[in-house]
Amino acid sequence: MPMLYPKLRVHQVFGANTDVGKTLLTTALIRSAASRGNRVSYLKPVSTGPEADSDEAFVRRHTAPYTDLVQTRCLYQYREPMSPHLAAQLAPDLPFPASNDVLVRGVQKYIQSASLSDGHVFVETAGGVHSPALHPPHTQASSLRSLRLPSVLVASPHLGGISTTLASYESLLLRGYDVAAVLCLHDSYYRNDDFLRPYFEERGIGFWDVARPPEKRGSVAEDAVRLGEWYASIEGEGKGEEGGGVGPTVQHLEETHARRVEEIAGMPARTLDSVWWPFTQHKLVNRPEQVMVIDSAHGDHFDAYYAKSTKAEQPKEGRPAESLLEPYFDGAASWFTQSHGHASEPLTLAAAAAAGRYGHVLFPSGTHAPALELAEKLRDTVGAGWAARVFYSDNGSTGIEVALKMALRASGRRYGWEGEIGGDVGVIGLRGGYHGDTIGAMDATPASTFNTAVDWYKGRGHWFSPPAVLVQDGVATVSTTAPDVWAPLPDATPTKEGWAMPFPSLADVYDLPARRSSPLATYYRQHVRETLKRLAAEGRQFGALVLEPTCLGAGGMVFVDPLFQACLVDVVRASEDLFSGQPDRGAYEAALAALEKRNPAEWQGVPVIYDEVFSGLYRFGYHSAASVLGTTPDISVYAKILTGGLLPLSATLASRSVFDAFLSDRKVDALLHGHSYTANPVGCAVALKALGMIEDAERGDKWAAPRKDWAAERWSFWRKDFLEEVSQAPGVKGSMAMGTVLAIELQDSEADYASHVAQGFLDRLRAKQIGNPAFRVHSRPLGNVVYVMTSLFTPAETVRAMEAAILRELK
Template identity: 45%
Template sequence: MSTVDGSQVESTRILTRTRLFPFPNLGMASLYKHLRVHQIFGANTDVGKTILTTALSRASAAKKFPVFYLKPVSTGALDDADDRHVTRFGGKASKLIHAECLFQYDEPVSPHLAARLKDEGRVEVPSDEIFIKSVAQRIRDHARKSGKAAHMYVETAGGVHSPALSGTTQIDCYRPLFLPIVLIGDSRLGGISSTISAYDSLVLRGYIVDAVIIFRDEYYRNWEYLTEYFKERGVHVSVVEPPPPRHSDPTEDAKATEAYYESVVSPDIVNGVSNIVDYLDVRHAVRVQDIESMPQRTLDTIWWPFVQHGTVKDPKDVTVIDSAYGDFFSATRLNNERDSSKSILFPELDGSASWWTQTLGHAHPSLTMAAARASGRYGHVMFPQATHIPALRLAERLVHKGPGKGWASRAFFSDNGSTGMEVALKMAMRAYTQRNGAGLDNESKKRLGVLGLKGSYHGDTIGAMDACEEGVYTCEWHDAKGYWFEPPSVGFKDGKPIITVPSSLSTTEKAHTVPAKSLSWIYDVEDRLHTPLARAYALYVSRALESIEKRGQKLGALVIEPLLMGAGGMIFVDPLFQRVLIDTVRGRRSGKSTEWSGMPVIFDEVFVGLNRIGMESTGPLLGVNPDISVNAKVLTGGLIPLCVTLASKSIFNAFLSDKKAEALLHGHSYTAHPIGCEVANETLAQIDKLEKSEEWTAAKGKWDKLQGEGERSKVWSLWDPQFVSEVSKLPKVKEVMSLGCVLAINFEDDAAGYTSSFAQNALQSLKEPSPEAGMSAAPGGAPYGVHYRTLGNVAYFMTSLNTKASVIRSIEDKIWSTIGN
């Protein structure tokens, strides 16, 4: 096919030097009622993407729709550019077609190479972030300017896995946009395989493939097979007559090309391109209708967790999450007053890391591939007295190199944190009763309780709830079994780190604060073991244990959430108190022995483990190891449920016997399911890389500066220490604390507690995105909302482990603009 030279037709071009918007990658919100957008991917190179996209553009214009054709990146001679071809062959309604290219390179090679060759490398290659923001901005511009029903086609370059400018494959680079796809099939030899492979790759990354278009080739007849293949998968296939061979004479070639487009675009042709346009319009309408109907359908059928349905009756209060990528949802809430020129969807920060599970952001391709790899190899297989590579590798990693290093002997698999904690309790109680069974009858064994901390939360299954003090999370069948200490806590107030000692530990009737030398000093547990506060803690714990013993209450395990108690209110516990508690329970200062003493110690690290708070395990910082620990949430990157309970050899031996009835008779149908184990292995591999990343190094460096010259902080956070300090100075803020990915803001409120709505009301404006014009607004005006959760008067925010500093800074600006005024 020939193209017109630059002297005849000019198409709009955007300079490759695009400015970096001061906000995170927000390309996801690109669904408009009036602007139907489809992205064109090819199953391979040279399959006719531009020919068929030109035909689609021409057919749309013939139906009187304004058409926006966008070629984000083009390589090769300007005269042969695809956007110029679309402009030239737009047909009688060509005035309705606006064609443009964002990044044009002269060399006719792959985009990633062409970008590096430009000006011999003196021009910086645009990052994926800049590239996608540029595309998203063009879509927004056209949606805003069109003002009426219009069509837009975004044509990619090469095949689905061809590199983008940065070298990232196109299929991954474009994923934040989440545009519905038209896949151009390959009609040549081998085209069946390449088309199906391209489709599978798109689906594997979550794309919606609305249609497959392929040329009719009477020799290979790929269209016959592919039509039936995709029919079984509910995907529409359109077969279009191929273009005529190129003519050596440019004038004759142009005439033949024009005649070809006129023929395939004609509305009189059954299953022609005109009908494809109609079908794409229908698919667009169905998607919009689904999104708009989902809130009411949800209210009619769903029972949410932790939601009082009596307070949620309006469909406008239901958040529809259409997709998710990285740290953001692409979401909507119904609003009848919404400007029709704006996207139905808007970016919404996943401010709670999806209930503390997200590790590497949503839809991470490595985790998706890991899940697919194990699914394809195994599906699910029985595990008792069997093994498979994903489970064995994960167990070895956790026991010998991970949080179990130096103390754990075995890994027991279950399906989530709550059940993993029940496994831990079974292990601990068996070990305790085996050692102390002579003095316990059966009824006494059933009444064994736990020692823990007030505000603890270990899950919503009955056994896990019984290991907590009665509170808002418990139910009528709850039977609290144990004793719970009120823990001292750590935080920042007025820019300085403090330790808050509760009234139960205080010489007065009220809680009081103890100033700290530095945050690093607070977490230097070994150094603090000989302080007066440590002696006060030990005396308090010893007296409480003596009182418990006198009452005849039997306790079989110490169960703690080390360092940070989550659902109880994001309480950062003074690590010295937990160390003293463990030492007192065990009757020794050292935690080096492999045999448990006093009672088994369980670390519930479901929330904090695996670097959520900046360390793989809390044991090294506390200076003691548990006898049993539980890991979940971060373990599988937020993709799939899985839990591992680690146990020492002495705990395992409590179940070791030649009698079946003395085994740990606990299990789940999906125990050690290969998909979860393989995803966990990949997650841990990615975390290993993050530990050496520049982002983590830079974040740690900021917290080191707090400690003084030459001193390194024992703890750190991805959140900026200066931001934490400044927020702690606000009058309405009682205390602020941050470790790793977690930021918690405790607001002053007389009605403090889970039932308080203070934090929810104080941060309400965070939910709303700023106007799209805010792309050039001042900090705090970022055009995204924040999906956040509160715990009464405590607001918390959580990032993924790989959230970029630029994203976190923008969140900090948004939080500050909300509560700092």
Template identity: 45%
Template sequence: MSLLFKHLRVHQVFGANTDVGKTILTTALVRASAFTKSGVFYLKPVSTGSMDVADDEHIKRYTAPWSDHVFTECLYRYQEPVSPHLAVKIAAEESGQSQPIPTDETFVTSVANHIRECASKTKRTSDMYVETAGGVHSPTLSGTTQVEAYRPLFLPTVLIGDSKLGGISTTISAYESLILRGFIVDSILLFRDAYYRNWEYLQEYFADRGVHVASVEAPPEPLANPSENFVSTQRYYDSLLVPTAEDGILSALQHLDQCHVKRLKEIDSMPRRTLDSIWWPFVQHGLFKEEKDVTVIDSAYSDYFSIRTPSASASSQTSLLQPQFDGSASWWTQTFGHTHSSLTLAAARAAGRYGHVMFPRATNLPALKLAETLIQDGPGKGWASRAFFSDDGSTGMEVALKMALRAFSKRHNLDRASQKTLGVLGLKGSYHGDTIGVMDACEEDGVYTCEWHNAKGFWLEPPSVSIQNGEVTVTVPDSITKNGVKTYEMQSLSWTYDIQGRLSSELATIYRNYLQATLESLKNKDNIRLGALVLEPLVMGAGGMIFVDPLFQRVLIDVVRNSDSSATPSHSSWSGLPVIFDEVFVGLHRIGMESTSPLLGVSPDISVNAKILTGGLVPLAVTLASNSIFEVFLSDNKADALLHGHSYTAHAIGCEVANETLSLIKKVTSSADYVYAQQRWQPNPGEASKVWSLWDPNFIDAVSKMEKVSDVMTLGTVLAIKLKDDNAGYTSHSAEAVFRTILSPEEDNKTLSSSPGGAPFGVHYRTLGNVAYFMSSLTTSGATLRTLEDKIWKALAGQ
């Protein structure tokens, strides 16, 4: 991951194109650094062509006067003067051996390790330059373009501009390619061509964008005589070290130093500034008052944050940044890890075409495509007819409640006063967001409620599924059994989620009798009138990662839909109560399935998707509704319409990103790694299971038997571990205390999987009282998950 040292300023040098003078200008920078600093390091990760034209050899030749403190290196060298992705193939063919092509991870790790080695070699202020090959999108050894392959390192960049015909365009295009992938471009450097004068235009163009542009005289034409050419070139390089009125090499070097110092000061100042100005969500500021309590995220890539190392000192030779695994998938949003370039480009594509445009009585292509996909080939397939857009999961649920309660009110001809008394039927521990309306759809004593909260409805205590001491167990509360809490051992996890097979079981009868009796008793209470059933299917997230017995939810839906004698259940009309599925958390493969409807064997009347919907890049929510719900709002009277909306409803950027996300999800969920993870959870060879996890089944079994663990449960990307705690609940600190040791990387353990760039990593995690949960993206590698499992095991074992 990202590297940043106090004593070693590192810049990566990209070229706007091939043959723009990248090596000459890098040599000029190395010489300028050698002239003013105590040490300079130069790295050419990949070189193709003969040694006499190799870039690192050129650096050695023209920095000979400073050979005692200029150090050059090349990591991958190939004789054929072609693109690296071809050179490595040709080398393998000529050797007659089948040699694997270095992966991007191997390649970037070798670069990162060399940079760390250089940093460890010097205690004095030094500079380092990492020169790339060709243009920003020239391929690396694997065929991945450089701008993608080098991104995990997140090194500040010097862009060598193009001074030739067409160079203005290539330079601006290269700059935008770097910016789109998050690179910090500290300076643009190019030759002064007296005919095209590109530097003049580019200085003015980038001045408006706050980007430093420096230019130097172009080198003389090469001479035929090698000795004379060396003297001529040496004289040229010497001339660049003479201070001039123009913005030349020395001023460029000074600017790079200033950028480095500014970045160091900024990252060091962020904790104090944050404590002085930010009000965090879900944080008791009285418990976190010191700068060490602030996690400074400098950047993010893949499954990792790059965070400021709290313990780094001024004399340290280690990076001030360390990788930290994003163990909550950034509040459950990450789908393919951070900074996925396909999503970034999708956002840019829509921003460039639309910006933001009005939506009522209008349409835009990204929004239309997304609605059609979700209805026809997504979670709404087979039951939904309309998609309503809003800002996030909480607002999406506000919309769902409005739809459901209006539908109930109209069917029962309720007047305005009666409508205001309607409540919802839900489950204890549920959470649907922090806006006031959805707070009212949760029980009174929930920890997320506020002073204005007025619980409206009735909440059932749900049975839960967990793995206790190696056994899949359903725990049924006393409110259902009327004879204390009871536990039922299931045949297997697969059987537990085989709803059709369990519908005729004894437990189904117990659930049905309890629910029918409860709903009947609620009818006789004057102060409770229910207008909707609101569920988080299968897993209630914020309430404590409660894995609800799916049989209970299925029987609940059946009982509710059969409770109204005035309406007959059908596919074309809701009955009993409109059923809302809050799939903001669980939807779109977070728990290993696109939607919970097929597993439960029933479809909702309304559902909400968000979070994974846009891959973790921008907020967006979609509320899907059946046609019978939509038709409730149809009339000639505008007051009957769904008068609800947001300024950024169906914003094209979010919709385009969502379309790209859904397309990528299809590829991921059919990949070999994904299929292999599913197969590990098959109850028997060749027997498919509806439920599975990316986490290892043997690890889950072992953790469930540990002394500190009450129970454990997993589905898809989610792992929840409940600790034994006499003061269990949201306000408990037990889980946070137990897992505090995994925040920092284990520097001495090099055998474990490491982050992109080869560094051991810590784990960023969040807890819900005595429940610790960990979450991956859909693309987290098996090797990374096995390392996480090892860290979790050690923390639970007190090691």
């Protein structure tokens, strides 16, 4: 809910504490702005104490000379002079917002009404920066953050005021606020301004020491006269040894506002002149109106500006002006990274604490608490029962590079190829898989749009075309894909790609304990084994199996039949005879039968790598894909959600037997791989907090409602009925949802990334405002596939609003 208007200057006034002159100085700012001919609106969201003595009544009385220009409002007034959350409890007869968000919407509505004219709006908070909001445990700074209004901080002039002022400033800074100015009532004894002025000016923040008001004496009427004279004296510059006026502050606020509007409007053109975007054809994206300027982000939304959405500076026909910034739901989860909400306060504080304690430190042969505790946490959760070691790197692609080095070297030492000067060893994987854009990770995937333009690319391996899961016309369906040649399958419907098989429900598709002994499982194993035998006969050599479990993300949000992936793992582990160059049917049958008793710490066949960079850690409603496929990997890779989407960090987990393959008396036999920022303490600390938040949500049954809706082990934040309805909409080939992810495959004669149909759909969807409060949906297409992801904490009403909008657009 961002608020930015070309000519309306909106500021929020925070106090470093109570009794620092916040209302006095807010009134002074209002009078000074009005004295310059501006219309000024004042809002007190929550006030406590008798109404006659309220801050709004004070502002109204002392802006009387500008009655025609000033309007005031208080949204919620409670009688008892105490903390707002307690005062509200003692006044059950008075209106009480159902949530802090309701209060925020009230603030937003008031500002929108003020946008009918140019001028100023001052929103005065209650108490200090962290005075409680109406609904604990939130404070004012956190509950009002979604508006991210530029702030004026009123410093404390009292003993100890320097400390409380700096603590308040840093609290605002950590929560993403811009502090536009700092004001302090002059105190000739404590002289806090002597310290605070250079402190803030060094940081580019305007600081003004304001003359103190007269002491109260005599009658109320006499006090009012003296206070009126004081206000008149500080409306302008009012310089003096005992403090000055607030006129320069108002001028500064107007200038900084103008610069902010000018900067945002100019950023698209500046970006087009200096930035090289990833995955972007700059000849096609070359106009300012195509550039999304993200001013900030909070929760599930970007606060963004599009040049084409700029409105006239003056409202027309009595309608409020529209904010230059609009909220856009981050439907692409910022390239699959976002999971805990943008600017998550717990993650931000964890990052700040680690940055203050460590910065970054060298890691080889050393340790620090965040890295050690995170390694133990990962080993005991997603690595439970099989993982022994955790290797840290920078991001998902480099995490996969590490995994490949681990697996290929372990295989080479077992099967006798040295590889020091290179070799022609490949990997086994899935067509449509994607493991990142570093050269090694690209070589572990088949030729595709992502890598065919890379001159060094050399696809090293064989990739099976996996059967896919899709809800089509309301029916859960598994169907094969080209170019694999699939043998006929009884009870399945023949298709040009092979066959399709309906299931009673998605729950039946994911019921692997029941399906592992089915004829289809035998069929899958035979298909994989015969293919590997043919490749071995051709002299092909493999050192790893690399899988994106459950779903091929960047490859088109293809949900793979989990039975196929489980059977693929089984056959690879049982086919050591093929990898050793000594095919033996009997050895294979015996190894396959013995898999149930396999030691998870010992790899068999070739090491199995689970690339869970995208899918792991509850993206799909489960911690690890081992719970879906019914078998653990030998190596797994986590990133993205690992830090809640805040920082780049990757962890590659390995079993004991993989780790042992690198033990030697020679250093050259070690895993010679590393990154300057290995085990970055800030990233590790944030990851610990992110994982802790997931565990808290699990324990607190936060996802009980969507689980109840699906009534199955595999569930989604998107409703089951909605998924089925989408699958039956015109122009839809099929749809699928699991955890946070919704994927809709649109019908189109063009395939994969050649298609523009999904982009057209997303453009039309983004053009519409939905929900209350209103927002737009931003995502990126995958060819003819539309996908939208929630975070792990997206409110249900937001998901329902998107469901309704998607259905309207489809129909």
